Amino acid sequence: MTHFEQFWSRTVTATSTLPSLWDAAHAATLSAPELLLYRSNLLGSDLRVTNYGGGNTSAKLTHSDPLTGQDVTVLWVKGSGGDLGSMALDGFSTLYLDKLQQLKGLYRGLEHEDEMVGYLPHCTFNLNPRAASIDTPLHAYIPYAHVDHMHPDAVIAIAAAARSQELTAEIFGGEIGWLPWQRPGFDLGLKLEAVARSNPKLRGIMLGGHGVFTWGDTAQDCYETTLRIINRADEWLRATVTGPAFGGPACAPLAESERRTIAAALMPALRGKISATQPKVGHFNDSPEVLEFVCAKDRDALAALGTSCPDHFLRTKIRPLVVPFDPQQPDLPATLAALDDAVAAYRADYAAYYERCRRPNSPKMRDPNAVVYLVPGVGMITFAADKATARIAGEFYVNAINVMRGANGADRYVGLDEQEAFDIEYWLLEEAKLQRMPKPKSLAGQIAFVTGGAGGIGRATVESLLGDGAAVVLADIDADSLNATVQDFAKRFGKDRVTGVRVDVTDEASVTAGFEAAALAFGGVDLLVSNAGIASAAPVEETSLDLWNRNISVLTTGYFLVGREAFKVMKTQGTGGSIVFIGSKNALAASPNASAYCTAKAAELHLARCLALEGAPLGIRVNSVNPDAVLRGSKIWSGSWLQERAEAYNLSTDALEDHYRQRSLLKRSVYPEDIAAAVLFFCTGASAKSTGNILNVDAGNAAAFTR
Known part of the structure; x- marks a missing residue:
């Protein structure tokens, strides 16, 4: 196996x-x-x-017109915003082919x-609400029943080569035609039609720097x-x-443990510097393909060229930022100190790009920060508004790496022209799509760390935070x-929204x-819910030193260790944060036979007040929620605590919940969801104006009244 073969495919298989x-x-x-959907799902599954969300498929099918009853030809084509691998039938737009042909007379x-694009809805068949994509004319005018448009790395490597047209002829003979790069739209659709009609022997057309169209008379023929x-x-x-790829290696990758430690330190620092206008969530990738590129001699020169395929570019921005880190002489403090200048330089470069390329009607400049950060x-590291978008952006840049490897190895890689790149990024149609996006939830882009998760x-707390848009680390x-809890939440909210890490809050290491894992998973921490706990009961003369120390260790020292680590991350980010301690009624009102528990909880509350004083200048708010008698679903009641509290009040365990309910002023039971609502607040x-408070x-x- 050659060096190229070892790294080419993103899908790990015995053969490519x-x-x-x-x-x-x-x-x-x-x-x-259904055959069109079957073909689409097969293609999108690899x-x-x-790539995710990329590519289009279509079929020209015969249907009975719902108004006339006559047979008409209908274009079924993947609609705007869909993903081939996961879409269903409702992901296709359906349009009258004869009306699409009539649009040629309106084209100016x-x-x-x-x-x-504004005329496309007038061509809709059968009131289909799925919006048609900008690629619709590209499929409509190719004179074949079944058409695929794909963005495989191997093909784009040829499309992005300087001699793309010559290589296409050499590799495919007369089977694949060629067109130079052009932004998708009506004119490109007409050009595809002209090339296809002028040469009936073609089975597809290569688009320079973009991808390939292929076609067939049947769904299976097109697929194959x-x-x-x-x-x-x-x-x-x-x-x-x-x-050797990319000019060969300039350095060797660091050991995995070193890579993780450095990435965990860099991600919160970077995240804080780029989250001033919108919180970002991160993703880390140290796959073999990535390591080969970030360690290569030609890394900087190729990275500066940017990506070629518009699908890659829209996800990854004009170019990545190469972090000033020397793996041969690692100096993490120096790299962290240099981040301000590196980020500022990227922003300035982006602003200059915007000014050079802007049109009179261009939307105002968007976020000037990089999406992709390469660390030699x-x-x-990739950052975006949410984890899924950051992860997918990283996957797209891996596509770009594969393309650069192939194009530069076979010829010379050519990135997307700067003006073309700008016109895609600031396309008015793209801007309109962005403006139609729903308003994000209040905790979108926020990262929560929940102990006792x-x-x-x-x-209940995790569910509440996820429901309001946060990404959550369960500890x-x-x-x-x-593991069972994380799997449950991942099924309901998506695997990119939640992760788990085993943490013993009494163990400093x-x-x-745990916080290093949070940084690697999402980029940092904004919200800490310190909830891990135990409960014990015994008369003071029967309270052993071990029992006393256990309570102090979990409920006081544990909260200190977790709070301290969260403080470090939040201070590094420099964007504030919120820490919530789950206290107890027992912290304010003593209970019989629970001196160790009550004392530890009281210390916990005072620790929160101390942290509130230190956190205020940093924008870190620290508050406490004090539950009482949360019997249902709470793990502390599954052990001896239930029996011990019942004995303290001379009650049966079955009578304890009603005892607590009747003891309360409101005569109501308290549930985990009630505590979660207070935490969410x-x-x-x-x-935003509350810190040092107890709820x-x-x-x-x-x-237990606090005043």
Whole structure:
């Protein structure tokens, strides 16, 4: 296996050849629209064929017109914003083909491209609400029943080469035509039609710097042609590109543990510097493909060229920022100190790019910060409004790395022209799409760290934070319960929104490792909910030193260790934060036979007050929520505590909940969801002017009044 072969495919397989997954028996049971969906899902299931959200498929099918009853030809084409691998039938737009043909008479030339998009809804068949994408004319005018448009790395490597047209002819003979780079739109659709009609032997067309169109008379024929063209490009690259990639290595990657430590330190620092107008969530990638590129001699020169395919560019921005870090002489403090200048230089460069390329009607400049950060010897960090977008941006830059490897190895890589890049980034249609996006939830972009996250109050709190848009790290000492809880939330909210880490809050190293994991998973921490706890009961003369120390260790020292580590991260970020301690009624009102627990909880409350004093100048708010008698779902009641509290009041365990309810002023039970609501208040802007406060959620207990 050559060096190129080792790193080419993002999908780990024994061979890079794309196999046909077409099941003829299954396909025979499908309707024509279902065959299009089947083909689309097969193509989208492999990132070697097209990236997430990228690519388009279409079919020209015969339907009965709902108004006339006559047979008409309808274009089924992937609608705006869909993903081939996961879409369903409702992801396709449907348009009358004859009406799309009539649009040719309305077309007024390149300077009026955007107005043609406004005509597409008038071509809708059967009131389909799925908006048509800008690629619709590209599919409509190719004179074949089934059309695929894909962005495989192997093909784009050829499309992005300086000699793309010559290489296309050499590799594919007369089977694939070629067109130079052009922004998708009506004019490109007409050009695709002209090339396809002028040469009936073509089975597809290469778009310079972009991707490939392929077609067929049947769904299976189109699918297998697409795979065959991709495999041919891949085979040619493997046979041609045999030398060291990217000019060869300039340095070796650091050991995995070092990479993780450096990334965990860099991510909160970077995140703080780029989150002034919008909080960002991060993703870290140190895959072999990334490490090969960030350690290469030609890294800086290639990174400066930017990406070629517009799908890559829209996700990754004009170019990445190379972090000033020397893995051969690692100096993390020096790198952290240099970040301000590096980020400022990138912003200035971006602003200059905007001024050079802006049009009279361009939208105002957007966020000038980088999306992709390359760290020599360490890996790649990406930041975006949420974890999924940051992760996908990183995947797209891996696509770009693969393209640069192939194009530069076979010829010379050519990035997207700067003006073309700007016109895509600040396309008025793209701006309109951004303006239509729903308003983010109040905690969108915020990262929460919840200890005791697998318990009753912890689970309810995590659910509340996720529901309001936060990304959440669950920390718990019970690994089995933690894993089950994380899996449950991942199914309901998505795997990019939640992760888990086993943490013993009494162990300093474990706490430090937990926050390092949070930084690597999401980029930092904005919200800490310190909830890990135990409960014990015994008359004072029966309270052993071990029992006393255990309470102090978990409920006081544990809260100190977790709070201190959160403070460090929040201070590094420099964007403030919110810390919430889950206290107890017992911190304010003593209970019989619970001296160790009550004392530890009282110390916890006072620790919160101390942290509130230190945190205020940094914008870090620290507040406490005091529950009482949260029996249902709370883990502390699953042990001996339930029996011990019942005995303290000379009651049966079954009578304890009603005892607590009747003891309260409001005569109401308190549930984990009630505590979660109070925590959410302290985590959102609704409590922006509150710090050092205690909120009792106990249905009313006069002995625990704070004033």
